[in-house]
Amino acid sequence: MWLDECPSFWDEGRVRPLVTQSGKVVLRCDSCAAVWPTLSDFKEMEHVEPDEPDWVVAAGVHVRPGTFRWASAQDLEVAGMSGLSWRS
Template sequence: MWLVECPSFWDQGLVRPVVTEHGNVVLMCDSCTAVWRTPSGIEDFDHVEPAEPDWSIGPDTHVRPGTTRWAERADVTTAGWGDLRWRELP
């Protein structure tokens, strides 16, 4: 599932929900890997660009490859984002 197209002018990725190793649900572009910690952050261009080696997205969590998974409906509902206009992947 995905929420919006990546707001970056140069990118055509999809912003999708991800569950981190610590159980946080965040939003990540499946193309440029920019991360938003909240849906409202997307409109505000309030993103994080995780990078090697720690892939940190804040003081309490990270998106290191191999530790995350794409979220499912139940995950976004738990995060309180169940009412957003999620779309199915093509």
């Protein structure tokens, strides 16, 4: 499931929803390192690039390898994000 193509002009990845360890759903490119903490951040093209050792996205939210999974339709419903134009 993906929302849009990665806005980075050099990248052809897709922006996908991801469930972090804390349960918060964020948007992450499946190709480059870009993460958008919220939908608003994506719309404003305000991305972060989490990196070791903390992999911090925002306060209390991280994408440390092995601690997250790509979101399902049910995850999006729980997060109140099911109304967006998701593509599959």
